[in-house]
Amino acid sequence: MDSSQIDLKRCINLVKRKKELFLVLTLFLMTAAFAVSYLLPRKYESTSTVFIEKNVISELVKGLTVTPSMEDTINVLSYAITSRSLLAKVVDRMDLSVGKSDKETEGLIKKLQANTRVKVKDRNLFIISFTDSNPRLARDYVNTLVRLYIEENISSKRGESYDATKFLSEQIATFNEKLEKAEGEVNTYKREKGGMIAIDEGKLFEEINQAQQKLYDLQLRRRQLEGMRQVTRQSADPLHMQLIQLQKRLEELRIHYTDSYPEVITVKGDIDTLKEQMRGRKPNEMRPLDPQELAKIESEISALKITEQGLQRYIATNRQVLQTIPTAKAGLEKLELEQKSQKTLYDQLVARHGQSEVSKQMEVQDKSTTFRVVDPAVLPNKPSSPNRLKIMLMGFVGSLSASFALLLLLDRLDGSMKDVAGAKKVGLPLLAVIPLMEEPAVVTRRRRGFLRVATLATAYFLLLLCFPAMEFLELPYMDRVLDRLPAMMPREAGKPAVH
Secondary structure: OOHHHHHHHHHHHHHHHOHHHHHHHHHHHHHHHHHHHHHOOOEEEEEEEEEEEEOHHHHHOEOOEOOOOHHHHHHOHHHHHOOHHHHHHHHHHOOOOOOOOHHHHHHHHHHHHHHEEEEEEOOOEEEEEEEEOOHHHHHHHHHHHHHHHHHHHHHHHHHHHHHHHHHHHHHHHHHHHHHHHHHHHHHHHHHHHHHHHHOOHHHHHHHHHHHHHHHHHHHHHHHHHHHHHHHHHHHOOHHHHHHHHHHHHHHHHHHHOOOOOHHHHHHHHHHHHHHHHHHHOOHHHOOOOOHHHHHHHHHHHHHHHHHHHHHHHHHHHHHHHHHHHHHHHHHHHHHHHHHHHHHHHHHHHHHHHHHHHHHHHHHHOOOOEEEEEEEOOOOOOOOOEOOHHHHHHHHHHHHHHHHHHHHHHHHHHOOOOOOHHHHHHHOOOOOOOOOOOOOHHHHHHHHHHHHHHHHHHHHHHHHHHHHHHHHHOOOOHHHHHHHHHHHHOOOOOOOOOOO
C-alpha cells in the first residue's frame, strides 16, 4: 500500500471521527455563502439598442454634399457618449445634482462614466448599458442619455453645417474682392502697355533686318555718288582724260606682250611724261566743272544721308522695343496668373458653398444619418448582479473544501497519539497495541446522536436548497422580503421611514 492510499485512508477516517463537526462546519459555511449572495447589493442593468441608419438620399447626392462618414461617427461614439459634458447634461436633466455640492456632483459623474458601457455591433449598431442599484434610475438614465446624445449629435451637425456655410460665404466675398482687384490690374496693364504687348516679335525682328539691309543699300549708293562726284571733277581735265586712255592702252598691251615690248615701253614713257605735266601745272589751268551735274550729285547725297539717319533712328527704336517686349509680356503673364489663381479659388469656394447649402438642408431635414432607437431601455425586473445561483454553487463546493481543511488543521494541532505509526515516530519502544474497546450502550447512544444530527443537517440542507431553486426558477420571493426589511426595522425618534 503506497503513501497516497494511506493518506486518503487517514483523511476518510478523520472525516468519520469528526463527522458531526464536519457537517456543522459545512452547513455553517454554506449558510454564510447563501447569506452573502443575498446581502450583496443588487445591481440592475438597463440597456438600449440604437441603429445608425444611412438615408437613401445620401447615396443619391453623393459627391454633391459633405457629410461625416459613419465610420467617423462610430469611432468617436464611446467617447462622445461617456463624455463629461454630455453626462453633466444628463445629470441636470434628471435633477440628480439637486442638493449636492460640486464635489459630490463630480463624483456622481465619474460613477456614471464607470458604470456606462458602449458596445458596437455590425458597424452600424451600438448598445448602451448602465448598471445601478435603482432599476428606475438605470432605465431613465439610459433613455435620457440616448435621447440627449441623438439631439446633441443632430444639433452639432446642424451647427457645423451653418458655420461652414457662413464661413464659405465670407470667404467668397473676400475672394470676389481679390478677383475684381486682380482683373482691374490686368485691364490697367493692358491699357498702358497693350500696344507693346500686341507686337509680334518675329515680325518686328524681320522689319529691323529689312531696315538694316535698306540702310546698307543706301550707304552703298551714297558712297557710289561720292565716288562719282570725285570722278566728275576729274573728268573735266583733258590731261586726266588722256592719262586714263594711256593707262587703258597699257593694260591692253600687257595682256598680249611683256614690259620689254617696244610699244609698251613707249606708252609707259608717255604716261610718265603726262604725269609730270599734270604735277607741274598750275590750279587755274584746270577746266571748270559742270555746276548742274555736280549740284544734282550733291543733292542726292544729302537726301541719302537724311534717309540713312531716319533708318538708323527706326532701327534703334525698334531694337529698344524688341528688348522691352519680353518684360512687358512677363508682367502681363504674372498678373494673369494671379487672376487665374484667384478665379480658381473663387470657383472652388462657390462650388463648395453649393455643397454646403445642400448639406445644410439635409441636416435640417434629417436626410443624412439617422439614429433610430431599436430597443429603448425598459425597467429591469431582476438584478444583473450578484449572480446568486453561481455564488451558492461556489459556496456549496467551497464549504466542503473549507470544512475538510479545518478538520485537517485541528487534527494537526492535536498532539495526542492517534495510531501506531504516530507512536513509532516518538522513538520509544512499543510494547503492545491495545484495541479500542467501547461499551455497546455508548456506541448506541453515539449512533443515535449522529442520526439526530444527520437528520437535522439533512433537513437544513434541504431548506438551503430551496434558495438556489428559487433563483433557478427566478422566483422573486426573497427580493420582496429584502425590500421590506428597511420598513420593518425600528425607526429612531424624529427620523422618517425610508421608502
